[in-house]
Amino acid sequence: MIDEQTVRHVARLARLGLDEGEVARMQAELSGILEHVERIRALELDDVPPTTHVESVANVMREDVPTECLEHELALREAPATREGGFLVRGIGA
Amino acid sequence: MTALHELTAEAAIRAIEAGETSSLELVDAALERVTSDPWHAFLAVDEDGARERARAIDANGERPPLAGIPVAIKDALSTRDLTTTAGSRILEGFRPVYTATCVERLERAGGIIVGKTNMDEFAMGSSTENSAYGPTRNPWALDRVPGGSSGGAAACVAARQVPLSLGSDTGGSIRQPAALCGCVGIKPTYGAVSRSGLIAFASSLDQVGPLARTVRDAALTLQAIVGRDPLDTTSLEWREPIELPAGERLDGLRVGIISELNGEGIEASVRGAVDSAAATVESLGGAVEQVSLPSVEHSLSTYYLIAPAECSANLARFDGIRYGRAAEGADSLLEHYERTRDEGFGSEVKRRIMLGTFALASGYYDAYYLRAQKVRTLVVEDFARAFERVDVLMSPTSPTTAFPLGERTDDPLSMYLSDVCTIPMSLAGLPALSIPCGFADGLPIGLQLAGPAYSENRLLGVAHALEQALALDQAPPEPA
Amino acid sequence: MSADGYEPVIGLEIHVQLATRTKMFCGCALGFGEPINTRTCPVCLGHPGALPTLNAEAVRLAIATGLALGSSIAESSIFHRKNYFYPDLPKAYQISQYDEPIASGGQFAVLAEDGITSVGITRAHLEEDAAKLVHLGAGGRRADADESVVDFNRGGTPLLEIVTEPDLRSAAAAAEFLRQLQLTLRHLGVSDCNMEEGSMRADANVSVRPTGSTELGTKTELKNMNSFRFIEQGITRELERQIGLLEAGERIAQETVHFDPDTGAIHVLRSKEEAHDYRYFPEPDLVAIVTEPAAVEEVRSSLPELPSARRARWQEELGITFEDATVLSESVGLAAYFEEVASRADPKLAANWIRNELRSALRDTTKQEPHESAVTPERMAELIGLVADKSLGAKPAREVVLPELIETGDPVSDIVERRDLGQITDEGELYALVDRLFDENPDQLAQLQGGKDKVAGYFVGQAMKATGGKADAARVGEIVRERAGL
Structure with a gap:
């Protein structure tokens, strides 16, 4: 249904560092769910348009008028690590 | 006089207006039950803030509609400076820098926020057992789940901690816990209530709504929060104000029982309660018929592709850089991401992220996500056809009553089936509500009513008439 | 190595920062050089629950650009989410238009040294910019820095990405295209198009093919060029590199390359171990942009020529x-x-x-x-x-x-x-002058009248000399022939 390699690939795309046990469990669980979900693959849907929004509204926009920004201190308040007024990130080049 | 915590919002408002009590007394009574909290309905309590607001309202002559009424907010809604975790470890201790629009509106209407309620992590679950902070217990049976994901929001109303709460519903997360806890829960039309400040699970499905003990209390709350918000471009202009229902008859009303949701897979006691509610509809002057919605059988599959796909993107922002918890000691950026998210998310959230990432991935998108969006069209069309024949659709809210804690935690699919009755309306963006319609073995049973978009007033009217006729408002036993 | 026998094939992808007052999806004012993280809000910081709201002016400027490029404006266009993780992308997805862009098709003609080139426009689509990463490491270069900070002031700036067909045939033409585009967009007030400040950025898709061939060679994507001069130099170097490889019997790999203006060298970027899978899907937080023909006309009529x-x-x-x-x-x-x-x-x-x-x-x-x-x-x-x-x-x-x-x-x-430069316009004066010259030069007059027409030039020269150049030479020639009876 879904092989281990695919599970690892998807986990990497989603940036989830699954350990070996989680990979195996995920493979079994996802396969079970996908088996259920497979039922819709049998439906004849060629002429059916997709629904992305249930609403039919369009052109909802904002005027180009500035609003108040966050105080610098508040913007950084919840950050796990900051440096020189910015959000700290380590190991980008690693 | 009835104990203060026993009062519905309407009764409490009358009591304040009559000078029999004050907002501060109501808030104190609520806080007493909120801080002891044997149900673990709350994740955060704002005692000082609530008392301060209560005093201010008592001192101020203005009487907005909910003036001085204690309310609880699901922890999925952003509240400035008040810890908001969405039930997740990754947001442990997170204090938002802004407040959700619906919460602001509730406060403007006079509601006093006493605290934040427990939930399945990021609203993914049907039992509140996926909370990183431990499950909430059902007030009717402490060894059973309250439903989910708004389990805390339902339990706190059922347990008479507060008369009103706000929840959020993506596939049934207001209605199903309302059913399992024996209270009223409304999922409004998609777009009726601003999502600004609602921590997103599945953006095309998420909707905020009230939980309350009575239909009129729920209507009062909904009244305060509906309407267009410039911060949410999918929110709708609400032209017809929400009215407080008063009628007791259902003459001329056409009600359809969804035949796909009244047979196999539905517990006999639940079916029985729904059938007797149908009989009550007829006794009040309405007509009941069976209505078939063939695509309903594919709703669950469709939902479990669309919701995870959207969640996989919505939850990607939790990366331990701007807020929330970060893994320590990572050597590379990749390791930082992978460990932060592995440590911060619980297993159900990871499962949904994986499922959604898979459904959107190159080579699978057409087979899974796109097909799901097409089936969604079929669901929308089925409902449109049904509403040519009937005014309101009826079904159980949940196939079962509250199940024991731990019963479904090892079987994701069986947990997903808890939402089989509520998901179709979510996919179609339709308003739906749950009211109590009976008891089985001392556990409440919920009845779901659904209507076309914008039909909230009619749904509230039908729900109110049935509520009056069924006369089921009972308090659960007080914990020892 | 020789470029003979090869034809360059160049297409451009240009990111233009739209000249709005606020960001694409929130009301934070745009600035340049503001103190770090002082132009942010829950939306552009990607805080939980914050939702995008579309800037109407960005849409108007995109339509104006589309019209200037001769594109057709989509009756309905939508946004997608482009998913990838990077610290400068707060939501871990970029809101961008994908397969339903606001403008598509069109032509834009430019004059370069090698003639007029009409460049096909593939599409123009709206998207939001990423934030800025500031590297704190010693050399400031990415590989040296183990610590960086993110500044979200720029994050969410409205961008229009313009993609051309591979219609350009020289580095000079590519640079000229960008100059003309810059001129046009500035003229419309769509963008400052300041390459140094990054409000206009260009990537080039570069390939070569044997002259006369109609197939496309393998292309490389040349990135990181922040002036017209570097673009021209960079493309020139990359063309040389590709031709060198082909002449040596090697193959060109589809990869991303950088031009280093300091050394003039092309660097091939390490290819990522993991292939990108952006998992595009329609953005559920935004509704469609529906552009009625009347609305397009309204924009058109508001444009300067x-x-x-x-x-x-x-x-x-x-x-x-x-x-x-x-x-x-x-x-x-x-x-x-x-x-x-x-x-x-x-x-x-x-x-x-x-x-x-x-x-x-x-x-x-x-x-x-x-x-x-x-x-x-x-x-x-x-x-x-x-x-x-x-x-x-x-x-x-x-x-x-x-x-x-x-x-x-x-x-x-x-x-x-x-300066006493007025030309003698008095005909009488000119006739008198010619008569005087005939009197003074009877021999030459005889030669002229004898058929030596060249001698007329002698009298014109004399007349010019006499007037200090203020006579109209052609008119004097006519008078000379007339007076000589010719």
């Missing part, structure tokens, strides 16, 4: 060449200057005088553009008029009057008088 439209009009109505029109429409000021002069003097002469004489004289002296100089359109038209009606010789006009005009801005008639 585009350089391309103006060029076409000049060619048709004023009869000037594409080359003249292109040069003269390079800036709004120069174009207005030309139009003013052309309304008072012969347009073709005006184009020639402004483009060649005036601009080169200014380049050598004050380094100004015509419209910035002391030479007002009225003065310029006066000068051209005097030359046209032969009151002033072309040579003195160019060599004496123009430099003085640039210096003083005085009326041309004053300068002509001051």
